[in-house]
Amino acid sequence: KSASSSQQSANNPVSTIPELDLSKKAFKEAVVRHLHSTLGTDENKANNHAWFKAASAAIQELVLNRLRKTQKSHYLNDTRAVHYFSAEFLMGRLLSNNMHNFGLFETAQAALQELGVDLTDVLEEEPDMALGNGGLGRLAACYIDSLATMDYPAIGYGIHYEYGLFRQEIKNGAQIERPDNWRDYGNPWEICRPESIQEISLYGYVETKYGKKGQIQKEWHPGAIVKGLPWDIPVVGYGGKTVNVLRLWESQASGYFNWDVFNAGGYVDAERENVEAETISKVLYPNDETEAGKELRLIQQYFFSACSLKDIIRRYKRAHGDDWSRFTDQVVIQLNDTHPAIAIPELMRILVDRAELDWDSAWEICQNTFAYTNHTLLPEALEKWPARMIEKVLPRHLEIIYEINHRFLSEVEKKWPGDNLMKAKLSIIEESNEKMVRMGNLSVIGAFAVNGVAEIHSRLVKQNLFPEFDALYPGKLTNVTNGITPRRWLKACNPLLSDLISKKIGNDWPLHLSKLDDLSTLADNKTFQNAFMRVKQKNKDALAKEIKQLTGISVDTKAIFDIQIKRLHEYKRQHLNLLHILALYRRLLENPDYEMHPRVFIFGAKAAPGYALAKTIIYAINKVADKINADVRVNQKIKVVFLPNYRVSLAEKMIPAADVSQQISTAGKEASGTGNMKLALNGALTIGTLDGANIEIAEEVGDDNIFIFGNTVEQVEALTARGYNPYDYYYNNKEIKAVLDWLDSDYFTPGQPGELSPLKQSMLDGGDPYLVLADFESYSEANIRLDEAYKDKTRWAKMAILNTAKMGKFTSDRSIEDYVSKIWKLEKCGIE
Ligand code: GPK
Numbered sequence: 001k002s003a004s005s006s007q008q009s010a011n012n013p014v015s016t017i018p019e020l021d022l023s024k025k026a027f028k029e030a031v032v033r034h035l036h037s038t039l040g041t042d043e044n045k046a047n048n049h050a051w052f053k054a055a056s057a058a059i060q061e062l063v064l065n066r067l068r069k070t071q072k073s074h075y076l077n078d079t080r081a082v083h084y085f086s087a088e089f090l091m092g093r094l095l096s097n098n099m100h101n102f103g104l105f106e107t108a109q110a111a112l113q114e115l116g117v118d119l120t121d122v123l124e125e126e127p128d129m130a131l132g133n134g135g136l137g138r139l140a141a142c143y144i145d146s147l148a149t150m151d152y153p154a155i156g157y158g159i160h161y162e163y164g165l166f167r168q169e170i171k172n173g174a175q176i177e178r179p180d181n182w183r184d185y186g187n188p189w190e191i192c193r194p195e196s197i198q199e200i201s202l203y204g205y206v207e208t209k210y211g212k213k214g215q216i217q218k219e220w221h222p223g224a225i226v227k228g229l230p231w232d233i234p235v236v237g238y239g240g241k242t243v244n245v246l247r248l249w250e251s252q253a254s255g256y257f258n259w260d261v262f263n264a265g266g267y268v269d270a271e272r273e274n275v276e277a278e279t280i281s282k283v284l285y286p287n288d289e290t291e292a293g294k295e296l297r298l299i300q301q302y303f304f305s306a307c308s309l310k311d312i313i314r315r316y317k318r319a320h321g322d323d324w325s326r327f328t329d330q331v332v333i334q335l336n337d338t339h340p341a342i343a344i345p346e347l348m349r350i351l352v353d354r355a356e357l358d359w360d361s362a363w364e365i366c367q368n369t370f371a372y373t374n375h376t377l378l379p380e381a382l383e384k385w386p387a388r389m390i391e392k393v394l395p396r397h398l399e400i401i402y403e404i405n406h407r408f409l410s411e412v413e414k415k416w417p418g419d420n421l422m423k424a425k426l427s428i429i430e431e432s433n434e435k436m437v438r439m440g441n442l443s444v445i446g447a448f449a450v451n452g453v454a455e456i457h458s459r460l461v462k463q464n465l466f467p468e469f470d471a472l473y474p475g476k477l478t479n480v481t482n483g484i485t486p487r488r489w490l491k492a493c494n495p496l497l498s499d500l501i502s503k504k505i506g507n508d509w510p511l512h513l514s515k516l517d518d519l520s521t522l523a524d525n526k527t528f529q530n531a532f533m534r535v536k537q538k539n540k541d542a543l544a545k546e547i548k549q550l551t552g553i554s555v556d557t558k559a560i561f562d563i564q565i566k567r568l569h570e571y572k573r574q575h576l577n578l579l580h581i582l583a584l585y586r587r588l589l590e591n592p593d594y595e596m597h598p599r600v601f602i603f604g605a606k607a608a609p610g611y612a613l614a615k616t617i618i619y620a621i622n623k624v625a626d627k628i629n630a631d632v633r634v635n636q637k638i639k640v641v642f643l644p645n646y647r648v649s650l651a652e653k654m655i656p657a658a659d660v661s662q663q664i665s666t667a668g669k670e671a672s673g674t675g676n677m678k679l680a681l682n683g684a685l686t687i688g689t690l691d692g693a694n695i696e697i698a699e700e701v702g703d704d705n706i707f708i709f710g711n712t713v714e715q716v717e718a719l720t721a722r723g724y725n726p727y728d729y730y731y732n733n734k735e736i737k738a739v740l741d742w743l744d745s746d747y748f749t750p751g752q753p754g755e756l757s758p759l760k761q762s763m764l765d766g767g768d769p770y771l772v773l774a775d776f777e778s779y780s781e782a783n784i785r786l787d788e789a790y791k792d793k794t795r796w797a798k799m800a801i802l803n804t805a806k807m808g809k810f811t812s813d814r815s816i817e818d819y820v821s822k823i824w825k826l827e828k829c830g831i832e
Contacts, residue, residue, distance in 0.1 A: 028111040030058035052125035056188035066243040081153035086336035088137030091129035092648030102240040130164035133288040134567040142812040145485040148237030148244045151828040157308035160248035163283040168645040173622035190231045200306040220396040226277040227252040228307035251280035288567045289381040305343035328368040335372045338439035344446035345400040372443040387435040449823045454672035454693040482672040483815035494656035496535040514808030529797035543657035559598035564662035568605035568614040571669040582739040588634040604646030623748040663688030666770040668713040677810040683800040700806040709782035710775040729773035
């Protein structure tokens with residue numbers, strides 16, 4: 001088998017599109033042409049940024065060629081398509097990705113070299129498109145990559161934020177937020193489409209009228225109209241055949257503001273009169289897994305949902321006129337969390353008020369159009385809007401929501417006659433002090449499919465979050481385990497490992513990731529182990545340089561590179577990692593001969609600007625880092641590094657260099673995780689809890705190749721049910737007490753005792769809601785097992801290889817195939 005496949009060159013271009021000239025000569029000419037005619041400079045004057053622009057423009061020519069062909073094909077074949085509605089798309093950089101997907105990376109590298117330019121430096125010029133917070137936004141980006149790669153007709157719909165996620169600086173250990181001006185020097189990929197502007201309405205009032213047959217008709221007289229200007233980002237599939245688009249809406253003033261309504265009716269606060277339409281798409285809300293509850297956020301959600309629906313309907317009508325009977329054959333809309341759930345009443349409004357369909361026909365269309373993905377069980381993330389706020393911003397939608405709810409509650413009455421508690425629980429409306437609209441309930445009722453994002457999470461969605469809905473709608477709730485694109489997260493970010501793999505098993509693994517399993521037979525092979533670990537070492541050397549440059553910290557590249565990268569959140573328990581670091585520090589101080597392999601603990605994390613404790617944890621990590629890194633008694637054994645401004649492009653540098661992947665959330669809290677998959681794919685070993693996709697990763701790699709610790713979901717439930725008391729652990733475990741008390745001193749914050757006390761407090765009087773203390777001992781033991789394993793080089797190499805080999809399941813291509821077969825029912829549309 002390997003005889004023929006190993007002859008395939010690792011660097012073969014993947015793209016064989018006949019009509020495109022993918023030669024070095026053609027690329028070189030295109031770059032120079034753009035340098036001259038697009039950038040207005042020349043080879044001698046151009047700086048790296050100009051080269052970046054010119055190289056991108058050269059690639060964009062190919063992209064747009066394939067985009068035209070794709071759109072023509074989809075149009076001629078009148079294809080059914082998925083419309084992925086997401087408030088976030090965390091795309092990162094596109095140049096390297098697009099080069100890889102056209103099979104042009106090596107060609108471009110060589111061409112630029114002949115022009116005296118280093119591609120690596122050029123790639124560094126591209127700002128990340130950080131139009132998302134974390135996992136949810138990055139998942140959307142991986143999914144549109146897979147959809148294009150597998151030739152599925154698909155379009156991503158979102159918001160063209162002027163400012164993406166804030167840039168993080170660390171000053172004296174603390175996080176500072178700075179604006180993210182990602183488009184300051186223009187974006188070479190986006191295409192402005194003024195010909196497809198849409199207008200949407202806000203505010204105003206609803207008039208009840210009587211139609212010719214005496215039927216009640218509703219007319220919404222809006223108070224303001226806002227324009228949505230679409231920007232298209234081409235999404236290039238691997239192999240470069242299909243190019244789909246991500247369509248992002250920018251808000252603009254329409255010039256229409258109904259002053260009469262405002263002055264006469266008093267329907268709207270006076271401050272409303274100053275609303276500027278442009279602010280709608282100004283900034284991404286930096287909250288991850290917490291609901292913002294702000295009116296502007298509701299308007300953002302409605303703005304992009306309504307623009308997108310209009311866009312879909314315009315396209316549908318071009319082919320089918322006013323015949324709605326085929327709408328659900330052509331259109332499926334995936335709601336990425338509840339952020340776009342307002343699209344459900346919006347489609348009802350269009351069908352009932354505008355198209356004048358009867359309610360039941362409209363509802364049937366609606367219920368066959370939407371599917372909803374749930375990404376969390378955390379109560380603080382489940383969106384609820386005050387009914388009053390919806391009434392003010394979208395008065396007709398509130399009426400429609402009430403009508404949906406009224407009809408829904410009579411279904412509940414049929415199933416559970418007389419059960420008013422059940423009705424209160426399932427109702428879209430929460431009858432609290434302030435009436436609230438529950439977007440989760442609305443989504444489950446309005447969608448034909450609801451999925452969680454890992455097996456355990458989907459089980460908990462059924463058992464704990466929506467058990468009654470599961471009884472009412474059998475089969476509606478399902479699972480699609482998350483995935484990641486191996487093109488970005490192995491091929492492009494880890495070229496050394498990719499080439500090694502391709503030499504052994506051929507170069508089609510980026511499209512068929514299960515082929516990585518062929519590496520399993522090499523896990524015991526000494527030569528391959530050496531080659532694999534040599535690659536890891538080179539990646540660690542490269543990251544060490546980056547660390548030095550970004551922080552000034554020197555690290556021992558022979559140490560274990562132990563990495564925790566994800567948003568900062570208590571449930572993700574960066575503070576458990578930190579407590580363990582403090583424990584090691586104490587052990588080393590008390591016993592300088594304490595036996596452990598040198599280890600570098602590396603963090604990357606942004607905290608929501610309003611999340612005080614998360615910011616304290618960042619501060620604590622940095623203060624502990626300062627102390628440990630300067631303490632010659634221990635800094636041959638441990639170092640701590642916090643890399644500022646964690647983002648997609650930094651992840652691409654960190655992940656290939658990781659020996660250890662920290663996935664240590666409280667069991668039941670992390671819906672899936674996707675960083676866990678990226679790290680294991682790149683040969684890092686996981687130390688983790690039985691939570692989210694860790695469980696499925698453990699199933700794939702086997703218990704011998706992962707370090708599992710901590711309370712299980714059942715144990716967490718039992719522990720909290722019988723009354724968890726963190727003081728039990730504080731008083732019974734000397735080490736826990738010592739490290740927590742350390743936080744009260746000024747040891748880490750000289751002259752400022754108490755700065756870190758809120759962290760201690762959260763784990764004692766605060767009740768330790770995420771059971772850090774309950775899992776500490778088990779975590780500490782798992783770390784000892786890990787340390788032992790690392791000392792055995794052969795054993796570690798084997799484990800690392802097996803992690804890479806067994807990650808086939810977690811390609812986002814598999815996730816997309818699951819969505820297609822379970823939910824979307826799409827057919828591929830090959831392009832020429
Ligand atoms: C879940 F609810 C949310 C949210 O608001 N933002 C977000 O990134 C994450 N998520 C989950 O926390 C992860 O476990 C999961 O892998 C990711 O969504 C994608 O499903």
